[in-house]
Amino acid sequence: MAAAAGALRRLVRCGPQQVGSGRLPPPASRSPGSVLTLVPVSPQGLGRRLRLQLRSGIHGSAPAAVQVTVRDALNQALDEELERDERVFLLGEEVAQYDGAYKISRGLWKKYGDKRIIDTPISEMGFTGIAVGAAMAGLRPICEFMTFNFSMQAIDQVINSAGKTLYMSAGMVPVPVVFRGPNGASAGVGAQHSQCFAAWYGHCPGLKVVSPWSSEDAKGLLKASVRDDNPVVMLENELMYGVPFEMAEEAQSKDFLVPIGKAKIERQGTHVTLVSHSRSVGHCLEAAAVLVKEGVECEVINLRTIRPMDVESIEASVVKTNHLITVEGGWPQFGVGAEICARIMEGPAFNYLDAPAVRLTGADVPMPYAKILEENCLPQVKDIIFAVKKVLNI
Amino acid sequence: MRKMLLAALSRVLQGPAAAAAARPGAVSEVSRVVVASRNYADFASEATFDIKKCDLHRLEEGPPVTAVLTREEGLHYYRTMQTIRRMELKSDQLYKQKIIRGFCHLYDGQEACCVGLEAAINPTDHVITAYRAHGYAYTRGTAVREILAELTGRKGGCAKGKGGSMHMYAHHFYGGNGIVGAQVPLGAGIALACKYFGKDEICLTLYGDGAANQGQIFETYNMAALWKLPCIFICENNRYGMGTSVERAAASTDYYKRGDYIPGIRVDGMDILCVREATKFAAEHCRSGKGPMLMELQTYRYHGHSMSDPGISYRTREEIQEVRSKSDPITLLKDRMVNNSLSSVEELKEIDVEVRKEIEEAAQFATTDPEPPLEELGNHIYKNEPPFEVRGPSQWIKYKSVG
Numbered sequence: 001m002a003a004a005a006g007a008l009r010r011l012v013r014c015g016p017q018q019v020g021s022g023r024l025p026p027p028a029s030r031s032p033g034s035v036l037t038l039v040p041v042s043p044q045g046l047g048r049r050l051r052l053q054l055r056s057g058i059h060g061s062a063p064a065a066v067q068v069t070v071r072d073a074l075n076q077a078l079d080e081e082l083e084r085d086e087r088v089f090l091l092g093e094e095v096a097q098y099d100g101a102y103k104i105s106r107g108l109w110k111k112y113g114d115k116r117i118i119d120t121p122i123s124e125m126g127f128t129g130i131a132v133g134a135a136m137a138g139l140r141p142i143c144e145f146m147t148f149n150f151s152m153q154a155i156d157q158v159i160n161s162a163g164k165t166l167y168m169s170a171g172m173v174p175v176p177v178v179f180r181g182p183n184g185a186s187a188g189v190g191a192q193h194s195q196c197f198a199a200w201y202g203h204c205p206g207l208k209v210v211s212p213w214s215s216e217d218a219k220g221l222l223k224a225s226v227r228d229d230n231p232v233v234m235l236e237n238e239l240m241y242g243v244p245f246e247m248a249e250e251a252q253s254k255d256f257l258v259p260i261g262k263a264k265i266e267r268q269g270t271h272v273t274l275v276s277h278s279r280s281v282g283h284c285l286e287a288a289a290v291l292v293k294e295g296v297e298c299e300v301i302n303l304r305t306i307r308p309m310d311v312e313s314i315e316a317s318v319v320k321t322n323h324l325i326t327v328e329g330g331w332p333q334f335g336v337g338a339e340i341c342a343r344i345m346e347g348p349a350f351n352y353l354d355a356p357a358v359r360l361t362g363a364d365v366p367m368p369y370a371k372i373l374e375e376n377c378l379p380q381v382k383d384i385i386f387a388v389k390k391v392l393n394i
Numbered sequence: 395m396r397k398m399l400l401a402a403l404s405r406v407l408q409g410p411a412a413a414a415a416a417r418p419g420a421v422s423e424v425s426r427v428v429v430a431s432r433n434y435a436d437f438a439s440e441a442t443f444d445i446k447k448c449d450l451h452r453l454e455e456g457p458p459v460t461a462v463l464t465r466e467e468g469l470h471y472y473r474t475m476q477t478i479r480r481m482e483l484k485s486d487q488l489y490k491q492k493i494i495r496g497f498c499h500l501y502d503g504q505e506a507c508c509v510g511l512e513a514a515i516n517p518t519d520h521v522i523t524a525y526r527a528h529g530y531a532y533t534r535g536t537a538v539r540e541i542l543a544e545l546t547g548r549k550g551g552c553a554k555g556k557g558g559s560m561h562m563y564a565h566h567f568y569g570g571n572g573i574v575g576a577q578v579p580l581g582a583g584i585a586l587a588c589k590y591f592g593k594d595e596i597c598l599t600l601y602g603d604g605a606a607n608q609g610q611i612f613e614t615y616n617m618a619a620l621w622k623l624p625c626i627f628i629c630e631n632n633r634y635g636m637g638t639s640v641e642r643a644a645a646s647t648d649y650y651k652r653g654d655y656i657p658g659i660r661v662d663g664m665d666i667l668c669v670r671e672a673t674k675f676a677a678e679h680c681r682s683g684k685g686p687m688l689m690e691l692q693t694y695r696y697h698g699h700s701m702s703d704p705g706i707s708y709r710t711r712e713e714i715q716e717v718r719s720k721s722d723p724i725t726l727l728k729d730r731m732v733n734n735s736l737s738s739v740e741e742l743k744e745i746d747v748e749v750r751k752e753i754e755e756a757a758q759f760a761t762t763d764p765e766p767p768l769e770e771l772g773n774h775i776y777k778n779e780p781p782f783e784v785r786g787p788s789q790w791i792k793y794k795s796v797g
Contacts, residue, residue: 089590115590118621120617121613121616121617121620123610123613123616123617125579125609125610125613126579126582126610126613126614126616126617127579127613127617128579129576129578129579129580129582129583129610129614130579130580130582130583130586130614130617131583132579132580132583133522133568133579133580133581133582133583133584133585133586133587134583134584134586134587134590135583136568136580136583136584137520137568137583137584137587137588137597138587138591139586139587139590139591141583156573156576157576157579157580160572160573160576161571161573161576161580165569166774166775166776166777166797167556167774167775168553168556168557168561168569168570169553169556169557169561169563169569169774170553170554170555170556170557170773170774171773171774171777171797172553172563173563173568173569174777174778176777205775205784206775206776208776229776229777229778230776230777230778230779308782346789
């Protein structure tokens with residue numbers, strides 16, 4: 001497997017083993033069966049370069065692990081949950097006969113039919129309200145937004161009808177609905193189709209908000225969200241849909257869940273903590289791979305859940321590394337990074353900071369169209385590397 | 395005998411609280427005296443009434459133009475409407491005493507709607523409405539004391555004091571919704587669940603003449619008709635959306651036609667029998683799988699839009715008085731029953747007395763029950779979640795949260 005790396009791939013050992021330097025213990029996050037984790041470097045344009053992270057002491061790949069794209073992982077999750085519970089159904093624009101605008105629901109209408117997979121008219125406010133009402137009456141709907149930009153038209157139903165009802169009814173009326181779809185920037189889709197809603201929904205008590213990065217995240221979080229008795233907003237990313245990841249055998253089980261509210265340490269490190277969610281996690285790992293050559297060990301945390309946020313994991317990491325950088329695609333003001341910084345200031349980790357925490361975010365402008373402008377409106381790997389060096393004063 | 399009866403009644407009416415306190419069974423004793431002396435053969439068991447023909451939209455036939463009312467039904471409807479009436483007037487009183495805060499949208503005048511609707515459906519059917527919801531909370535099974543205690547924000551309120559006037563819920567009653575029109579897609583979603591589960595249940599989805607101009611309602615009409623959802627859309631047209639009359643708000647005030655491809659009927663919402671028969675008709679249509687129907691109930695609210703609206707800047711006192719004297723739903727029923735020997739003035743007055751007592755006791759509870767404990771603040775954020783902490787106004791103030 002290792003020998004199969006092609007011309008466009010550069011095999012880099014990072015994490016547990018550095019070329020030319022001593023052995024370091026493997027990150028605890030490596031799942032037992034997995035050997036290879038494919039991490040995308042720059043998923044668009046210049047040809048993908050994949051980095052392989054080898055677990056120390058294992059030769060070749062474990063036979064049970066497979067390569068699964070985020071899209072297929074989501075598809076599997078939907079299929080499994082539809083099969084498991086008859087009350088689960090999917091509604092949204094183009095989810096049925098078109099197989100999904102982004103093919104996430106491919107094959108499901110054929111398998112489950114009109115009752116369980118419902119094509120809606122272009123009526124976000126209407127069909128979102130219908131999904132919420134159905135949840136109030138005992139069903140478990142999955143409401144797809146073609147992109148979360150369109151959820152703004154329906155945001156009253158998400159927040160006021162779904163998010164607040166359990167509280168207003170003092171526990172009498174639960175709302176087990178999942179809102180999912182692509183969030184944040186895509187490629188060249190312009191300002192109205194590129195907004196990140198993590199901060200918007202993350203602001204509201206009563207909602208849960210999750211943001212997967214890898215296939216494992218996508219599958220496990222979607223399954224957990226469907227089984228959760230509360231309204232969950234799942235912010236996917238269109239650019240990640242086609243990216244393959246290694247899925248360990250345990251992740252292929254029909255009962256594999258990723259717990260909501262728990263972050264994952266994707267890469268252990270000692271010098272700086274990089275906290276991120278969704279696509280930016282990949283950029284952090286790429287930056288870490290570059291920095292390791294200069295002797296800087298980054299700890300990369302994949303938030304996985306925006307609300308309730310796993311602040312404890314971030315704090316534990318900052319206590320260890322003494323430096324914090326948050327990375328996200330959304331706008332800076334009142335964003336996820338802003339919240340993390342505030343929470344760190346309030347907690348025990350503040351006293352362990354050797355430098356002020358730093359936020360990397362989307363640029364504070366509506367997203368432009370031209371490629372060079374768009375690229376510079378999101379935190380790139382070079383920005384992360386620059387920030388790490390600034391924070392570490394190197 | 396009549397003197398005895400009147401004397402007994404006046405004793406009770408003069409000092410209800412004292413009488414109740416001294417002899418809790420006072421009223422029932424009086425009524426027992428009265429009942430013992432009444433001859434049941436004086437009353438008819440039922441009567442048939444002509445009711446107004448409904449205007450029809452996209453329908454060949456409408457609801458029947460006559461309705462049969464039994465004595466039991468009549469007494470039940472009367473008591474229920476009177477209870478709602480007195481409950482709302484009590485709320486008015488408590489609001490002016492500042493014991494009820496915030497928003498308070500009263501339903502007096504519209505009682506025939508919620509009572510008539512309930513009479514036509516099953517407890518297993520579903521109802522959702524907007525914020526003028528106290529009447530529905532009651533007809534859907536919430537006790538008066540729990541409604542009033544919710545208004546006064548006490549722990550004995552039906553939502554433990556956490557919802558308030560606009561957020562009361564009951565079994566198969568989904569509120570109580572504050573955002574104008576938002577409850578309509580919710581109602582269609584509930585209807586979708588009814589169809590999905592195949593249990594022959596329907597959903598009554600109510601909204602007002604003001605909400606009728608909301609875009610999401612038209613989105614909902616479309617999907618409900620497309621998917622043949624068992625949903626009755628009901629527009630309670632009380633002629634004013636807050637301070638804006640229907641003529642000033644709607645290019646078409648034929649609300650029963652606004653569903654376009656959805657068949658509709660316009661109903662006299664002040665006549666409980668009309669409401670009941672129309673609802674039975676619509677319910678049958680939905681249950682048979684034909685899809686949604688639209689009902690416009692022409693009704694009237696005596697109070698302003700809410701307690702902060704005196705209700706006379708956009709309409710005249712004369713108009714309000716005219717409706718009261720000519721179309722009051724409770725008076726209409728009372729006259730029908732008395733004139734057709736289904737009941738007597740005295741019997742109905744007894745019910746009035748009982749109702750007043752019930753409301754008094756409920757108000758007593760609502761004003762003396764303690765407010766919810768501070769610990770309640772953090773609860774009911776998530777369902778079926780292990781207990782966690784919720785942040786208060788500062789990082790040092792935390793509340794425990796259980797579902």
